[in-house]
Amino acid sequence: MAVPHPNPDGPPRPGPGSPADPEPPAIPPTRTPTVHPGTPRSAPVPVRVRVRVPVVGCGPVWAGRVVGAICSPGESSHGLSPLPSGNPARVHRPIEDYALIGDHQTAALVGRDGSIDWLCLPRFDSPACFAALLGNKENGHWQIAPKGEGPCTRRAYRPDSLVLDTEWDTAEGSVRVTDLMPQRDRAPDIVRVVEGLSGRVTLRSTLRLRFDYGWVVPWMRRTDGHRVAVAGPDSVWLRSHPEVRTWGRDNATLSEFTVEAGESVAFVLTWHPSHEPRPGLIDPYEALASSVADWQAWAARCRYDGPHRDMVVRSLITLKALTYIPTGGIVAAPTTSLPEEIGGVRNWDYRYCWLRDSTLTLNALLSAGYLEEAEAWRDWLLRAVAGDPADLQIMYGLAGERRIPEYELAWLPGYQGSSPVRIGNDAVRQLQLDVYGEVVDSLALGRRSGLAAKPHAWRMQQALMDFLHEAWRNPDAGLWEVRGPRRHFVHSKVMAWVAADRTVRTLEEYPELPGDVERWRAMRDEVHREVCAKGYDAQRNTFTQFYGSQELDASLLLIPRVGFLPADDPRVIGTVDAISAELGHGGLLRRYTTDARDIAVIDGLPGGEGTFLVCTFWLADALHMIGRTKEARELFERLVGLANDVGLLAEEYDPTAGRQLGNFPQAFSHIGLVGTALALFGEERAG
Numbered sequence: 001m002a003v004p005h006p007n008p009d010g011p012p013r014p015g016p017g018s019p020a021d022p023e024p025p026a027i028p029p030t031r032t033p034t035v036h037p038g039t040p041r042s043a044p045v046p047v048r049v050r051v052r053v054p055v056v057g058c059g060p061v062w063a064g065r066v067v068g069a070i071c072s073p074g075e076s077s078h079g080l081s082p083l084p085s086g087n088p089a090r091v092h093r094p095i096e097d098y099a100l101i102g103d104h105q106t107a108a109l110v111g112r113d114g115s116i117d118w119l120c121l122p123r124f125d126s127p128a129c130f131a132a133l134l135g136n137k138e139n140g141h142w143q144i145a146p147k148g149e150g151p152c153t154r155r156a157y158r159p160d161s162l163v164l165d166t167e168w169d170t171a172e173g174s175v176r177v178t179d180l181m182p183q184r185d186r187a188p189d190i191v192r193v194v195e196g197l198s199g200r201v202t203l204r205s206t207l208r209l210r211f212d213y214g215w216v217v218p219w220m221r222r223t224d225g226h227r228v229a230v231a232g233p234d235s236v237w238l239r240s241h242p243e244v245r246t247w248g249r250d251n252a253t254l255s256e257f258t259v260e261a262g263e264s265v266a267f268v269l270t271w272h273p274s275h276e277p278r279p280g281l282i283d284p285y286e287a288l289a290s291s292v293a294d295w296q297a298w299a300a301r302c303r304y305d306g307p308h309r310d311m312v313v314r315s316l317i318t319l320k321a322l323t324y325i326p327t328g329g330i331v332a333a334p335t336t337s338l339p340e341e342i343g344g345v346r347n348w349d350y351r352y353c354w355l356r357d358s359t360l361t362l363n364a365l366l367s368a369g370y371l372e373e374a375e376a377w378r379d380w381l382l383r384a385v386a387g388d389p390a391d392l393q394i395m396y397g398l399a400g401e402r403r404i405p406e407y408e409l410a411w412l413p414g415y416q417g418s419s420p421v422r423i424g425n426d427a428v429r430q431l432q433l434d435v436y437g438e439v440v441d442s443l444a445l446g447r448r449s450g451l452a453a454k455p456h457a458w459r460m461q462q463a464l465m466d467f468l469h470e471a472w473r474n475p476d477a478g479l480w481e482v483r484g485p486r487r488h489f490v491h492s493k494v495m496a497w498v499a500a501d502r503t504v505r506t507l508e509e510y511p512e513l514p515g516d517v518e519r520w521r522a523m524r525d526e527v528h529r530e531v532c533a534k535g536y537d538a539q540r541n542t543f544t545q546f547y548g549s550q551e552l553d554a555s556l557l558l559i560p561r562v563g564f565l566p567a568d569d570p571r572v573i574g575t576v577d578a579i580s581a582e583l584g585h586g587g588l589l590r591r592y593t594t595d596a597r598d599i600a601v602i603d604g605l606p607g608g609e610g611t612f613l614v615c616t617f618w619l620a621d622a623l624h625m626i627g628r629t630k631e632a633r634e635l636f637e638r639l640v641g642l643a644n645d646v647g648l649l650a651e652e653y654d655p656t657a658g659r660q661l662g663n664f665p666q667a668f669s670h671i672g673l674v675g676t677a678l679a680l681f682g683e684e685r686a687g
Contacts, residue, residue: 200258217251220253235278347418585655621679
């Protein structure tokens with residue numbers, strides 16, 4: 001039978017005048033732990049022990065500033081020392097060392113050492129309570145691992161699920177930590193189940209809660225068998241099943257315990273608004289079994305059955321995990337400020353929903369057989385863009401919120417010193433004309449695919465087109481949200497053509513709809529003529545980034561995909577070859593030129609960035625379309641090989657350093673993987 005492991009140093013004794021801890025109340029009863037039939041692996045045996053729980057204090061000094069020197073009446077600080085002003089515990093873990101867990105409303109990143117270093121509660125865009133990812137351990141994390149051990153021996157998701165198993169082989173034996181976030185009823189939970197596999201292994205749990213992106217240290221107390229952290233609007237409850245001993249030291253809540261083969265200890269961390277009563281308890285073992293079954297049932301709906309099906313399903317699971325299920329919005333990534341260049345300033349908040357992803361997302365979901373998710377995304381899109389067409393934004397909040405002000409967090413040094421850390425995104429104020437084409441194309445795709453019709457959708461599309469009829473002639477900020485001057489970006493003009501083309505086709509297919517088809521034909525023809533005249537370099541046989549430019553842009557690879565020109569047009573082939581030659585780096589593709597002498601002029605920012613993964617998927621698509629399928633498949637194999645050990649991709653990749661860069665995991669990269677797999681293999685394997 002597993003027993004709580006005594007702290008070899010001994011938990012700090014109460015100071016003079018501090019009362020000894022009374023015997024804690026028993027853990028409130030929960031449902032009897034059960035494991036659903038068919039759950040992979042043997043069901044762990046919950047260990048039942050009774051231990052004393054000393055209280056934990058609070059009130060440290062962080063970087064010379066008193067953060068919250070308060071303890072509840074009758075509790076002792078147990079001699080806690082101030083937080084260091086330096087960074088002795090800074091996290092330098094590669095981005096690809098993380099795995100994702102989530103509950104369709106938020107997500108956490110779990111490192112190979114068993115530490116959760118990023119978690120925002122209760123939503124993707126809420127302040128983080130674990131922010132070690134962008135600072136150090138003192139900015140919040142929760143690690144469960146064998147005492148004295150480093151990175152795990154192996155880890156993997158349970159097949160077709162978002163339930164993560166992390167295993168260590170130690171001199172004393174082997175142990176597994178299973179991490180998940182069950183789909184919530186009302187409150188978000190993190191469940192961590194520790195299971196002994198062999199021998200007798202001692203583990204340590206270290207919990208540092210730091211609300212508001214690592215800034216606020218909560219008031220800790222204990223009640224009803226829980227450790228309770230409260231600060232302002234946030235409250236977090238921690239319990240274990242069976243109850244294990246915890247104490248406070250070094251501004252953390254610690255516990256140590258030992259498990260033998262077949263024994264287990266489950267931890268549950270629950271968030272709720274501090275002004276509300278504690279939510280109902282979940283059974284961690286039942287939550288584990290249900291989560292595995294639910295994810296596997298969802299993954300079984302995937303219609304793709306071609307090569308690398310496991311990676312396609314993993315990408316679809318990732319997209320599902322990044323979906324804010326109350327509204328259907330899909331965030332670009334669950335993180336902010338993971339850098340595009342280590343030590344650089346290109347660090348952005350991606351916890352919002354971008355319109356630029358809309359058509360590609362919709363197509364991936366529809367082609368893979370996920371009509372319900374596709375319809376939810378389409379409906380989110382309609383709600384988000386409703387209003388004055390002149391006010392159309394490039395991104396919105398999870399429920400369609402429009403105000404996403406950008407500010408910086410001075411107290412976080414950033415991932416590996418890459419500052420600033422940004423919250424919000426000022427690009428929301430940019431004019432990007434391509435999004436009008438994305439919205440109209442998405443509505444047309446939904447209509448063709450048989451999604452339930454929305455009576456107001458056509459009227460909204462007419463309003464967007466009325467605005468675009470004149471606005472397409474204006475310069476804009478372009479697809480990549482450059483912070484330099486507005487220009488006549490070719491991709492933006494091509495997407496204006498897409499908007500006119502899809503409107504013409506809809507009116508031709510549904511003549512009963514109101515609209516002046518000749519007006520939109522004339523606009524379509526005018527845009528096409530101008531782009532071919534001003535956006536094409538005849539001497540080099542390639543389209544360019546913007547009118548009059550010598551620069552190239554990977555978004556030009558979408559020209560044949562959206563139907564602007566046929567794939568066998570010499571201008572398309574020339575553009576594909578030019579982009580591959582001039583933007584290629586280590587066999588992958590940059591978004592645009594990033595030479596030091598040019599990049600600040602183009603996008604208004606210093607420094608460079610890695611290769612952009614979705615652009616390289618676009619190159620594979622374009623190669624396939626122009627008849628070079630063998631090259632396309634070889635490139636796809638290379639891209640699949642860049643995923644980390646659990647199948648996740650960031651936004652970018654550095655071929656020189658051999659590491660992932662940018663926010664992680666990135667929806668756009670996984671959308672690209674699904675789309676390219678379907679393009680290369682899907683015609684005979686999906687449907």
